[in-house]
Amino acid sequence: MEFSIQTDELSKGLYRAQGIVEKKTAMPILSNVLFTALDNGIVTITATDLEVGMIGEHPAKVSQEGSITISARHLYDIIRSVKNKEVTIKKLENNWAEISWGSKEYRMLGMAAEEFQNLPDVSAAKLFGVDAKVLKNMIDKTIYAVSTDETRYNLNGSFLEKSGEAGFRMVATDGHRLSLIDASLAKQSEDIPFPEGVIIPKKGLLELKRLVESEEDDCQIGLDANNLVFKMKGVTVVMRLLDGQFPEYQQVVPENQKISLTLERAPLIESLRRVSILSSDRTLGLKMSLQTNLLRLTASNPDLGEAREDIDVEYDGPELTVGFNARYLLDALAAIETDSVRLSLDDDLSPGVFRPLGDDSYTCVVMPMRI
Numbered sequence: 001m002e003f004s005i006q007t008d009e010l011s012k013g014l015y016r017a018q019g020i021v022e023k024k025t026a027m028p029i030l031s032n033v034l035f036t037a038l039d040n041g042i043v044t045i046t047a048t049d050l051e052v053g054m055i056g057e058h059p060a061k062v063s064q065e066g067s068i069t070i071s072a073r074h075l076y077d078i079i080r081s082v083k084n085k086e087v088t089i090k091k092l093e094n095n096w097a098e099i100s101w102g103s104k105e106y107r108m109l110g111m112a113a114e115e116f117q118n119l120p121d122v123s124a125a126k127l128f129g130v131d132a133k134v135l136k137n138m139i140d141k142t143i144y145a146v147s148t149d150e151t152r153y154n155l156n157g158s159f160l161e162k163s164g165e166a167g168f169r170m171v172a173t174d175g176h177r178l179s180l181i182d183a184s185l186a187k188q189s190e191d192i193p194f195p196e197g198v199i200i201p202k203k204g205l206l207e208l209k210r211l212v213e214s215e216e217d218d219c220q221i222g223l224d225a226n227n228l229v230f231k232m233k234g235v236t237v238v239m240r241l242l243d244g245q246f247p248e249y250q251q252v253v254p255e256n257q258k259i260s261l262t263l264e265r266a267p268l269i270e271s272l273r274r275v276s277i278l279s280s281d282r283t284l285g286l287k288m289s290l291q292t293n294l295l296r297l298t299a300s301n302p303d304l305g306e307a308r309e310d311i312d313v314e315y316d317g318p319e320l321t322v323g324f325n326a327r328y329l330l331d332a333l334a335a336i337e338t339d340s341v342r343l344s345l346d347d348d349l350s351p352g353v354f355r356p357l358g359d360d361s362y363t364c365v366v367m368p369m370r371i
Contacts, residue, residue, distance in 0.1 A: 001066025125224035147174035154244030161197030276326035
């Protein structure tokens with residue numbers, strides 16, 4: 001195998017693979033990417049961790065067909081600082097690879113391509129066009145609420161389901177908070193092959209986000225058996241969907257709450273950050289107290305001291321104090337882009353519901369805590 005490729009093109013392919021390849025694994029082959037040189041002037045770069053896989057097509061001058069696997073991280077570290085050069089990669093005996101350009105030459109020990117795990121065959125997947133920017137926004141609005149508790153496997157991803165004709169809903173929860181967004185994701189309103197909701201793993205979501213951040217090309221998604229398939233120009237991602245039943249999330253989102261406040265987002269974020277400095281290191285708990293035309297934020301830590309900040313609001317209801325995790329509040333507010341937010345409450349045991357002012361397509365629910 002031997003081919004020549006522009007370093008910028010090679011660097012792009014290796015960068016995309018970094019989030020997928022395993023850094024520490026009992027299977028060293030999963031730390032490598034598979035290079036396959038084809039006679040049509042295309043070199044494919046494949047990466048997988050057995051759960052998420054990616055294959056990218058890159059134009060190259062192919063002198064000899066073949067394949068080999070090479071360490072993804074080490075090769076990327078070598079190539080990423082080399083700009084506007086043509087690099088040649090040649091397979092030598094015993095799975096050694098020679099990487100050279102100009103007077104520079106590196107030799108790296110690879111592994112046989114036969115040991116690499118092939119991606120599932122998803123050629124039968126029925127795909128439909130989606131808006132890349134909308135997909136990124138949906139991921140941004142939910143991924144922070146995905147659970148990291150591996151014992152709650154069905155919460156380790158975002159739930160995606162069809163909602164309306166061209167609309168989709170993405171939901172994530174870790175049991176302490178929930179984020180939900182409705183958006184017109186599909187570019188068509190008919191014959192969308194997406195029969196039921198699926199749970200997309202967090203790692204897969206991160207890879208999708210990386211791809212749509214760097215490109216603005218049209219993209220497609222679809223299902224094949226228990227895999228989600230994502231395609232955009234020159235790139236295909238295949239990820240195994242999470243098994244299990246996603247919770248009945250609709251029961252968590254309160255309706256018709258008694259109290260509704262309009263708050264300026266930026267000042268609220270600043271106050272929360274300052275007050276939380278003196279909250280408990282373990283729980284990050286703080287209190288939100290409502291009084292006439294006043295929202296008071298307080299925190300107390302016996303080892304550090306106490307904090308209190310007052311924010312002027314329009315409120316003339318009964319006094320109310322609710323405890324929240326400051327980090328959960330900040331994450332919810334960071335996902336909102338409007339200058340003002342609407343906070344809804346019922347009582348000291350009810351969750352807080354945050355929405356952008358004038359936009360009900362995004363909802364974040366934060367459960368209260370005892371302080």
